[in-house]
Amino acid sequence: MMSKAKILIFDIETSPNLAYVWGKWKQNVHDGQFVDKSYIMSFAAKWLGDDEVFYFDNRHNNDKQIVKELYKLFDEADIIVAHNGKRFDIPRVLGRGLVHGLTPPSPYHTVDTLLVARRKFGFLSNTLANLCEELKLPLKGKHKKFAGFDLWVQCLKQNDAAWDEMEEYNRQDILSLEALYFRLLPYIDNHPNVSRMQGEEVCQCTNCGSESLQMRGKYHSKAGLSYQRFVCTDCHSWGRFKLSDKDAGQNKMRAAFNG
Numbered sequence: 001m002m003s004k005a006k007i008l009i010f011d012i013e014t015s016p017n018l019a020y021v022w023g024k025w026k027q028n029v030h031d032g033q034f035v036d037k038s039y040i041m042s043f044a045a046k047w048l049g050d051d052e053v054f055y056f057d058n059r060h061n062n063d064k065q066i067v068k069e070l071y072k073l074f075d076e077a078d079i080i081v082a083h084n085g086k087r088f089d090i091p092r093v094l095g096r097g098l099v100h101g102l103t104p105p106s107p108y109h110t111v112d113t114l115l116v117a118r119r120k121f122g123f124l125s126n127t128l129a130n131l132c133e134e135l136k137l138p139l140k141g142k143h144k145k146f147a148g149f150d151l152w153v154q155c156l157k158q159n160d161a162a163w164d165e166m167e168e169y170n171r172q173d174i175l176s177l178e179a180l181y182f183r184l185l186p187y188i189d190n191h192p193n194v195s196r197m198q199g200e201e202v203c204q205c206t207n208c209g210s211e212s213l214q215m216r217g218k219y220h221s222k223a224g225l226s227y228q229r230f231v232c233t234d235c236h237s238w239g240r241f242k243l244s245d246k247d248a249g250q251n252k253m254r255a256a257f258n259g
Helices: 064-076 085-099 113-120 128-134 150-156 160-187 194-198 245-258
Strands: 007-014 034-036 040-047 054-057 079-082 109-112 213-220 226-232 238-240
Touching: 007 064, 007 085, 007 160, 040 064, 040 085, 040 160, 054 064, 054 160, 064 085, 079 085, 079 160, 085 109, 109 113, 113 128, 113 160, 128 160, 150 160, 213 238
Parallel strands: 007 079, 079 109
Antiparallel strands: 007 040, 040 054, 213 226, 226 238
16 A cells, blocks of 8 residues: 555543442432543554554553643644544543643544444444454454453552553554554545545545556446546555546547647
8 A cells, every 4th residue: 555644543541530429320420529530541553554553651640741642643643543533532632632731733634443333334343342353353452360440440559560461452452453444444435535645646546545546437426427436456445536537538628729
């Protein structure tokens, strides 16, 4: 794949809210009952196609520095990929940035693999773990010594072994998410147009930027216009030329006349 767009894969882990409650089910927790509100405990990230996975954690209940590191990555990114990123990961990062008085990172596009799975397919569950299992992809990280919620509890108690496991868990999630993104890519018909980010006057796949295209018939719009259709032989996404056959023909005629 030939994309020169900087695509960031990232995932955060957050602490639970701590509060005094009088029951187990359907609790209406008043502001005064909170002992500690959720913050970002750690994150892992990588640039699409690169081998290096970045990891940062926050062991002292102050996530200002960790949010600053995320903002730096957001500033560099053309596209940000996350699972449930639009409703959870990205708003949580920006919310913590607002708390810490940070100015917004530069604009970027987003791809949420959870929303793609919900919109396009009919899996029993759209969790990252289930999608990776069903699609035979590298499995999402599993807890080993500290099962389930106990991992978060032990991290909050500053257990170094638990933090080591959190890092392994967070890093593996990134590898799983990258594999899922590549698998879903040809189905993402609203993917940000990577070819426009290249700044080159060549025909490229809009999803991955590859120039390895195979012309496959015509796309006919509801307005009755015909467009050359193609499929990318790298990521297998479908696309079409920007100009209709009619407009392309008129452009050739103008060029010939002006020449």
